[in-house]
Amino acid sequence: MKKQILIYILFNIFLLQGVYPNSNKLKTMNYDKNAKNIELQFKVSKTKMIQRIEKIWNCKVLDLKSMILKFNEINKDYIIIEIELEKKNIKEDFEFNLRATSKILNRHILNLKDFKGAQLNYIINTANETKKNSEIIFEIPDKYPVLKECNKNLDNEDMRKCFSKELGKHINKNFNTTILKKMGLKKGMHKIPVYFTIDKTGKIIDIIPDNKNENERVKLEAYRVVKSIKIMTPAYNNGKFINLKLVIPIAFKID
Template identity: 35%
Template sequence: MKNLLFLFSILFSLSIFSQENTNSEDLKDTQDTSNFEGSVDSDVTSFSIIENVPIYKGCSKNLDNKAQKECLNKKLNKHIGANFNTKVAAKIDLPDETVVKINVKFIISKTGEIVAIEAGTPFPELEAEAIRVIKLIPKMERPGYFKDEPVSVPYFIPIKFKIANSGFNSSKDMQYPTYRGCEKSVSFEDLKNCTIGKIMDYLKVSINYELADKLFPLDKSTQFEVSFVINEKGKAEDISAKAHKREMAAEAIRVLKRMPKMKAPGSINGKPTKVPVKFLMTIYF
């Protein structure tokens, strides 16, 4: 069975994300009313300006506003971790290392109840599970207050988790993405080696060597690491690169964005699926 590494992005949860996985947009938008677009009533007050935040069951009423936010955040974090059914995600058959994000938003009403729950993700099963878990959040001990009046408060939680040990490997039911010139009929490992080899060849003939020579005038070679996902349509997405110079990383990303579509995407049991790709490459100039 797959194991899921949960990475919750909720306000002030500094210890939950590693630096590599943290998206600054996730943290910036937490509790931001703009995430609700047109679905929020006009009497909803932004979390950032209320004088007294909602009090979660078990949080002391004697805490100051900042500490109340931290307590609310920790309680929600714990609630989601304890109640999210990981078996739902395990049934989706995503490749190992896939990071799944569920954008969850809801309103803490004037009476402290959780209402107007929404969840956004490409996977309907996870969307339904996220909504189910949020519905289980107990009524707040006290709602949010602004100018001594109870107010409805919007709340946004991007939930992330990584599929670990999912076994996207040489199983007969799994097919690696097929680059042009590679044969689907060969073994899983041979097809994987062929596809990655062809991608490396593409990079070798497409990289701007004049730029590399300019960036590294005293060297004859340089290395960079690339990471991306080949999506269900056979196109590269979520491309990133690490290099000794930022310009070199940007060049690798530029080239990969123009990489031809795969002859066939990866698949599990005949169904197209996303496949993560990551490798270290050396070029000589």
């Protein structure tokens, strides 16, 4: 079996093109009524987009729009999703729903890269009160994490490219395909998305190899290789270091 591993690092999505910072609420940002916001461009209709989001959250979508938010006098374009939840409809895996929402945005917003991020505003109705809260779905950091192979003085776009390239090299070099030879895995392509977070100190945490149909030993190897990533400097956004959520879809081929 030849060593053939394909690495796709998706930012700004999943992005998946998926970048997700961890629960960085935008309450410190203000809506700029005078600025002209970017209009959303849908691959499908807005109505179908809303229906798909409602299916994920099992709730009513109140609004799906673009908005300019201001932070430290700097305008930034965001996608805003507003939903209304009944307490009984809130699934335990809130993070899973955020990831699923990010995937929907990535697949069906044509101009997604024009936005700094996306935020979910949600209302929770209970018998006694109504609570309002917000969560970041994804957000592009002002500065990507720095790997030792990357020049720390690169601008953010070049840092993103360097981070993606060097992370791919690390996975290709360290993913142990030798152990796969004895597993009797079926021939062809195997794909396993690995979710993880680079925390504010640069540690790799919350690693989730997410493919229920994949061999458990493959998941362990994906976990191990992602855990071994060494970060020199964590992501930076709005004047502070942040937790940055990422996904690496790893694909390898067995001949």
